[in-house]
Amino acid sequence: MFYWFGRQTLQVIFGIGDYSLFTVKAFCALAKSKRLVRRIVSAVHEQGTVCLPVILIVGLFTGLVLGLQGYHVLSRFGSQGLLGTLVSLSLVREMGPVLAALMLIGQAGSALAAELGIQRNTEQIVALETMGVNSHGYLVVPRLVASLLVFPLQTAVFVVVGFWGGSLSGSLLLGVDSGVYWSAVQRAVEAQDMRECFIKAAVFGVLSISTCAYQGYHSDRNASVMGARAVSASTTRAVVFSSILVLVADYIISSFFV
């Protein structure tokens, strides 16, 4: 029992250290990477354009649900006029960055882990190394740089669409005055809330993309599964670990801002 616990603890510590080194190596490779712009543009497309429909749909429905639930809770106290405040602060401080990150993990992160896993499986990563190409610089750096740009942008889109969703259910369907709703939104959101939102989005971006890249890149590490199973296992781990990391980081960052 003690032996098992000790071994698991050591494995977790090794994993955290190895992941941290992987991320640091990737950022260090940034300086040496060649012809980076084209690959960053491609990564922005993967994380941005491709994921935009999901962000729009989830953002809209999150706003709709917040408007609906918020209206019924606030009407108990006769405070329907605060619906804009509730929707906007919920979205800007918490739901926008977290849900946008989870959606991006589900689409772009899982795709990245699977792609790198297959590249590992078919010796493409080893081939890069034998050519003298820095595989971190070629495969991971563009995705990390893109995540710093795309996650905050997607979060902003998510939040704005969520505002409209809240307005739709609150004003159009439930009868809250539209002017009251939008003025509450305008009054409630302050610069510090925006700062918190964008800091969270950028941190979640780096954490989730580096976790997904790490899992895919090392999909051959787990000796108990090989081949296609190893790719599927690494993709699952990528999504689970990066989602957990996002929620843990959310709590830590929130504790600094509250």
Add this chain to the structure above:
Amino acid sequence: MGTSSQKFAIQVEGLHKAFNGKPVLTGVDLGVPSGSIFTVVGPSGAGKSVFLKCLANIIPPDAGRILFDGSELAFGDRVSQLEFRRRCSFLFQSNALFDSLTTLENVALPLEQTTSLPNKEIRKRSLEALKQLEIDEYAGHYPAQLSGGMQKRLALARAIVTQPELVLFDEPTAGLDPLRRNAVFAMIAKYQRQFGFTALIVTHDVPEALVASDRVALLNQGRICFEGTPAEFSASTHSVVSDFRDSAAALQRELAVIRTADA
């Protein structure tokens, strides 16, 4: 090992490698003359691929020295590794082509990532390499859209585009029928003469290797147990060499015994 005045592209001294305590290479000594086609043959599981991956700096050996162009390769030294990789190419058994890149992009990738050549020059050189390997009309195709032979040529085009001095071939004919095996060895021989690189091939296809190579070595149980010209290999009375070389005759003898017993 050749004469003392002979220049070696790569030399190996006392190479050892074990996995989980199980020895795979147990002191390999070998010298590959510059500008030659050198083939290492051996039965499956003899450690041929491990040997080649140790040479290519993919797997670090446990002990021993590897000298490239007279200088010892230092595994921990990134500059030395990069210098070696700039001058050496590796052809994987599976080709290891980048399946999401086109044929042209596959060939251009090592130039794009390891040189500072302008884009125009990279495109010109890549197209030239494709033309030399007679697959330039498929420049816009993806590897999956090419036949097995074309993929092999594409892998070779990618390997030679950086003008390496040494090309390492890991089982280039594995899983191919006799006609395709001949075609691959003919291709290696043709382009080796055209570009002048040193070719080190590991394979277990003995007949084709004997025809195409300048020198042959036999790796068995982690050691080189024979090294010489193809003619010397054919004439060798070394028991392991004759067992490996005359495996078809041995099979015939075994079958004859079974048939006689059945009768």
